[in-house]
Amino acid sequence: SQKIEQNSEALNIQEGKTATLTCNYTNYSPAYLQWYRQDPGRGPVFLLLIRENEKEKRKERLKVTFDTTLKQSLFHITASQPADSATYLCALVSGGYNKLIFGAGTRLAVHP
Amino acid sequence: GAGVSQSPSNKVTEKGKDVELRCDPISGHTALYWYRQSLGQGLEFLIYFQGNSAPDKSGLPSDRFSAERTGGSVSTLTIQRTQQEDSAVYLCASSLAQDPSYNEQFFGPGTRLTVL
Numbered sequence: 001s002q003k004i005e006q007n008s009e010a011l012n013i014q015e016g017k018t019a020t021l022t023c024n025y026t027n028y029s030p031a032y033l034q035w036y037r038q039d040p041g042r043g044p045v046f047l048l049l050i051r052e053n054e055k056e057k058r059k060e061r062l063k064v065t066f067d068t069t070l071k072q073s074l075f076h077i078t079a080s081q082p083a084d085s086a087t088y089l090c091a092l093v094s095g096g097y098n099k100l101i102f103g104a105g106t107r108l109a110v111h112p
Numbered sequence: 113g114a115g116v117s118q119s120p121s122n123k124v125t126e127k128g129k130d131v132e133l134r135c136d137p138i139s140g141h142t143a144l145y146w147y148r149q150s151l152g153q154g155l156e157f158l159i160y161f162q163g164n165s166a167p168d169k170s171g172l173p174s175d176r177f178s179a180e181r182t183g184g185s186v187s188t189l190t191i192q193r194t195q196q197e198d199s200a201v202y203l204c205a206s207s208l209a210q211d212p213s214y215n216e217q218f219f220g221p222g223t224r225l226t227v228l
Contacts, residue, residue, distance in 0.1 A: 036214070043116075043203050043219030044155070089154065093215060099168060100145075101216060104154035 002027040006090060006103040013080055013110055017069045021075040023090030028101070030092035033066055033073050047076075063078075073088045080110045089092065114138070116220035117202050124226045125194055133189045133223045137145045137206030144187050146179055147215065155203065161187065194227045201225070 005024045013019050024032070032051045036044035050057040050073065052067040057064045063076040077084050087105040117136045125131050137144050146158040157171040171226040172178070176194075181187040191198055201224050205217040 009141070032215075041221075043205070043221055044217075045219070046216040049216065091155075099157060099160055101157065102147075102155040 003020045004028070004090065004092065004100075004101060004103040005108045006088075007024060008106070010107040010109055013108070015081060015110055015112050017080055019080050019084065019108055019110070021078040021088050021090075021108065023075070023103055025071050025092060028071075028092055029068075033064075033090060033092045034100065035062075035064055035073075035075050036089045036091060036102075038089060044089055047077040077108075080108075082112055083109050084108060116204055116218050117153065118202075118208055118220035120223060122224045122226075126228050128193055128197060130192045131194055133145050133191075133202050133224065133225070135185070135189070135204030135206075135220060137185065137204070138218055139185075140149065141206035141218070142184065143206055143207045143215075144181055145205045145207075146187070146189050147205065148173075148200045149203060149222070150200045154160045154185065156187070159200075169200075194225075196227045199225055199227045 003026045033081055034049045035047045036048055038044040048057055048059055049063045050064045052068055061078045065074045087101050087107045089105040091100040091102045093100055113118055116138055119134045133165050142163045144161040147155040148158055159172055159179045160168040177191045179189045197218055201222040203219055205219045205224045207217045
Protein backbone atom coordinates (compact mmCIF):
# COMPACT_ATOMS: atom_id res chain seq x y z
CA SER A 1 0.00 0.00 0.00
CA GLN A 2 1.04 3.59 -0.45
CA LYS A 3 2.41 5.30 2.64
CA ILE A 4 4.07 8.52 3.66
CA GLU A 5 5.81 8.31 7.00
CA GLN A 6 7.07 11.06 9.21
CA ASN A 7 8.42 10.61 12.70
CA SER A 8 5.39 10.82 14.94
CA GLU A 9 7.45 11.64 17.99
CA ALA A 10 8.25 15.26 18.66
CA LEU A 11 11.76 16.42 17.95
CA ASN A 12 13.25 18.48 20.77
CA ILE A 13 16.43 20.40 20.08
CA GLN A 14 18.44 23.23 21.57
CA GLU A 15 18.40 26.66 20.01
CA GLY A 16 21.23 27.11 17.52
CA LYS A 17 21.42 23.44 16.57
CA THR A 18 20.34 21.93 13.25
CA ALA A 19 17.00 20.19 13.17
CA THR A 20 16.60 17.31 10.73
CA LEU A 21 13.18 15.91 9.91
CA THR A 22 12.56 12.81 7.83
CA CYS A 23 9.90 11.92 5.30
CA ASN A 24 9.82 8.40 3.88
CA TYR A 25 7.40 7.12 1.27
CA THR A 26 6.54 3.77 -0.27
CA ASN A 27 4.78 2.81 -3.47
CA TYR A 28 4.80 6.34 -4.83
CA SER A 29 6.88 7.80 -7.65
CA PRO A 30 6.46 11.50 -6.95
CA ALA A 31 7.45 14.09 -9.52
CA TYR A 32 8.04 16.50 -6.68
CA LEU A 33 7.73 16.81 -2.95
CA GLN A 34 6.77 19.74 -0.77
CA TRP A 35 7.28 20.77 2.83
CA TYR A 36 4.80 22.82 4.83
CA ARG A 37 4.82 24.36 8.29
CA GLN A 38 1.71 24.29 10.48
CA ASP A 39 1.25 26.25 13.66
CA PRO A 40 -1.48 25.32 16.17
CA GLY A 41 -4.91 26.47 15.02
CA ARG A 42 -3.65 27.56 11.62
CA GLY A 43 -3.58 26.12 8.12
CA PRO A 44 -0.30 24.81 6.71
CA VAL A 45 2.07 27.27 5.05
CA PHE A 46 4.22 26.27 2.08
CA LEU A 47 7.97 26.28 2.64
CA LEU A 48 9.83 24.49 -0.14
CA LEU A 49 9.28 22.35 -3.20
CA ILE A 50 11.87 19.96 -4.62
CA ARG A 51 11.59 18.14 -7.93
CA GLU A 52 12.65 14.56 -8.61
CA ASN A 53 15.65 15.67 -10.69
CA GLU A 54 16.92 17.93 -7.88
CA LYS A 55 19.05 16.54 -5.10
CA GLU A 56 18.90 19.56 -2.83
CA LYS A 57 17.05 22.85 -2.47
CA ARG A 58 17.86 25.71 -0.09
CA LYS A 59 15.98 28.71 1.18
CA GLU A 60 17.60 30.84 3.86
CA ARG A 61 18.12 28.52 6.87
CA LEU A 62 16.11 25.71 5.28
CA LYS A 63 17.48 22.86 3.21
CA VAL A 64 15.60 19.97 1.65
CA THR A 65 17.06 16.86 0.05
CA PHE A 66 15.24 14.33 -2.10
CA ASP A 67 16.60 10.82 -2.66
CA THR A 68 14.36 8.93 -5.07
CA THR A 69 16.41 5.76 -4.62
CA LEU A 70 15.96 5.73 -0.86
CA LYS A 71 12.45 7.17 -1.28
CA GLN A 72 13.23 9.75 1.33
CA SER A 73 13.32 13.50 1.84
CA LEU A 74 15.20 15.23 4.63
CA PHE A 75 14.29 18.69 5.88
CA HIS A 76 16.94 20.66 7.73
CA ILE A 77 16.68 23.88 9.71
CA THR A 78 20.07 25.30 10.56
CA ALA A 79 20.71 27.68 13.45
CA SER A 80 17.28 26.80 14.81
CA GLN A 81 15.28 29.31 16.83
CA PRO A 82 12.37 28.92 19.24
CA ALA A 83 10.21 30.57 16.56
CA ASP A 84 10.85 27.52 14.36
CA SER A 85 8.78 25.42 16.77
CA ALA A 86 5.84 24.05 14.79
CA THR A 87 4.64 20.92 13.03
CA TYR A 88 6.29 20.24 9.69
CA LEU A 89 4.42 18.30 7.02
CA CYS A 90 5.77 16.70 3.90
CA ALA A 91 3.51 16.21 0.92
CA LEU A 92 4.03 14.60 -2.43
CA VAL A 93 2.50 14.70 -5.86
CA SER A 94 2.49 11.60 -7.95
CA GLY A 95 2.80 12.09 -11.68
CA GLY A 96 1.58 15.34 -13.20
CA TYR A 97 -1.55 15.49 -11.13
CA ASN A 98 -2.11 18.31 -8.67
CA LYS A 99 -3.40 16.20 -5.80
CA LEU A 100 -1.13 16.37 -2.77
CA ILE A 101 -0.84 13.51 -0.30
CA PHE A 102 0.31 14.66 3.14
CA GLY A 103 2.26 12.93 5.86
CA ALA A 104 1.03 13.20 9.43
CA GLY A 105 3.76 15.69 10.31
CA THR A 106 6.52 15.93 12.88
CA ARG A 107 6.34 18.40 15.73
CA LEU A 108 9.53 20.35 16.31
CA ALA A 109 10.24 22.09 19.61
CA VAL A 110 13.28 24.37 19.80
CA HIS A 111 14.28 25.20 23.36
CA PRO A 112 16.16 28.37 24.33
CA GLY B 113 -4.13 40.77 -1.11
CA ALA B 114 -6.60 38.50 0.57
CA GLY B 115 -5.69 34.92 1.21
CA VAL B 116 -8.00 31.95 1.38
CA SER B 117 -10.87 32.57 3.76
CA GLN B 118 -13.20 30.07 5.36
CA SER B 119 -16.40 30.43 7.31
CA PRO B 120 -17.49 29.81 9.91
CA SER B 121 -14.30 29.51 11.92
CA ASN B 122 -16.08 27.30 14.44
CA LYS B 123 -19.24 25.27 14.12
CA VAL B 124 -20.93 23.26 16.83
CA THR B 125 -23.83 21.11 15.76
CA GLU B 126 -25.94 18.26 17.00
CA LYS B 127 -25.66 14.77 15.65
CA GLY B 128 -27.94 14.28 12.68
CA LYS B 129 -27.98 17.91 11.56
CA ASP B 130 -26.62 19.11 8.22
CA VAL B 131 -23.78 21.64 8.04
CA GLU B 132 -22.34 23.80 5.28
CA LEU B 133 -18.78 25.03 5.29
CA ARG B 134 -17.66 27.79 2.96
CA CYS B 135 -14.35 28.51 1.26
CA ASP B 136 -13.33 31.63 -0.65
CA PRO B 137 -10.16 30.87 -2.61
CA ILE B 138 -7.56 33.36 -3.75
CA SER B 139 -8.82 35.23 -6.80
CA GLY B 140 -7.54 33.67 -10.00
CA HIS B 141 -6.69 30.30 -8.47
CA THR B 142 -8.24 27.60 -10.59
CA ALA B 143 -7.59 24.68 -8.26
CA LEU B 144 -9.42 24.25 -4.96
CA TYR B 145 -9.03 21.49 -2.40
CA TRP B 146 -10.79 20.37 0.75
CA TYR B 147 -8.98 18.46 3.48
CA ARG B 148 -9.95 17.16 6.89
CA GLN B 149 -7.61 17.13 9.86
CA SER B 150 -8.51 15.25 12.99
CA LEU B 151 -6.81 16.06 16.29
CA GLY B 152 -3.11 15.26 16.06
CA GLN B 153 -3.47 13.77 12.60
CA GLY B 154 -2.26 14.70 9.16
CA LEU B 155 -4.37 16.14 6.41
CA GLU B 156 -6.85 13.80 4.77
CA PHE B 157 -7.70 14.70 1.19
CA LEU B 158 -11.44 15.01 0.54
CA ILE B 159 -12.11 16.59 -2.86
CA TYR B 160 -10.36 18.58 -5.59
CA PHE B 161 -11.77 21.03 -8.14
CA GLN B 162 -9.81 22.14 -11.19
CA GLY B 163 -11.38 24.72 -13.46
CA ASN B 164 -14.42 23.35 -15.25
CA SER B 165 -13.31 19.74 -15.02
CA ALA B 166 -15.26 17.15 -13.10
CA PRO B 167 -14.09 17.20 -9.46
CA ASP B 168 -12.00 14.43 -7.98
CA LYS B 169 -14.23 13.13 -5.18
CA SER B 170 -12.09 10.12 -4.36
CA GLY B 171 -11.39 11.24 -0.79
CA LEU B 172 -14.95 11.81 0.37
CA PRO B 173 -15.50 9.35 3.24
CA SER B 174 -19.19 8.70 2.62
CA ASP B 175 -22.14 9.85 0.55
CA ARG B 176 -23.10 12.18 3.39
CA PHE B 177 -20.30 14.44 2.15
CA SER B 178 -20.63 16.58 -0.95
CA ALA B 179 -19.08 19.74 -2.29
CA GLU B 180 -19.69 22.19 -5.06
CA ARG B 181 -17.85 25.08 -6.54
CA THR B 182 -19.95 27.76 -8.14
CA GLY B 183 -18.62 29.94 -10.92
CA GLY B 184 -15.13 28.54 -10.48
CA SER B 185 -14.68 30.46 -7.25
CA VAL B 186 -16.46 29.94 -3.92
CA SER B 187 -16.87 26.37 -2.72
CA THR B 188 -19.24 24.84 -0.19
CA LEU B 189 -18.65 21.55 1.59
CA THR B 190 -21.86 20.01 2.89
CA ILE B 191 -22.07 17.25 5.46
CA GLN B 192 -25.51 15.71 5.88
CA ARG B 193 -26.72 13.89 8.97
CA THR B 194 -23.53 14.68 10.85
CA GLN B 195 -21.95 12.07 13.08
CA GLN B 196 -19.58 12.52 15.99
CA GLU B 197 -16.71 11.09 13.94
CA ASP B 198 -17.12 14.02 11.55
CA SER B 199 -15.68 16.30 14.24
CA ALA B 200 -12.43 17.72 12.84
CA VAL B 201 -10.90 20.80 11.32
CA TYR B 202 -11.88 21.21 7.69
CA LEU B 203 -9.24 23.00 5.65
CA CYS B 204 -9.60 24.54 2.23
CA ALA B 205 -6.68 25.34 -0.07
CA SER B 206 -6.31 26.87 -3.50
CA SER B 207 -3.51 26.96 -6.03
CA LEU B 208 -2.54 28.23 -9.44
CA ALA B 209 -2.55 25.10 -11.51
CA GLN B 210 -1.36 26.24 -14.88
CA ASP B 211 2.10 24.81 -14.26
CA PRO B 212 1.78 21.34 -12.76
CA SER B 213 5.43 21.29 -11.78
CA TYR B 214 4.86 24.08 -9.28
CA ASN B 215 1.83 23.54 -7.15
CA GLU B 216 2.13 25.52 -3.95
CA GLN B 217 -1.15 25.32 -2.07
CA PHE B 218 -2.43 28.25 -0.04
CA PHE B 219 -4.49 27.20 2.93
CA GLY B 220 -7.29 28.90 4.75
CA PRO B 221 -7.48 28.96 8.56
CA GLY B 222 -9.94 26.09 8.65
CA THR B 223 -13.36 25.47 10.15
CA ARG B 224 -13.41 23.56 13.41
CA LEU B 225 -16.48 21.34 13.39
CA THR B 226 -17.73 19.79 16.61
CA VAL B 227 -20.60 17.32 16.47
CA LEU B 228 -22.22 16.75 19.84
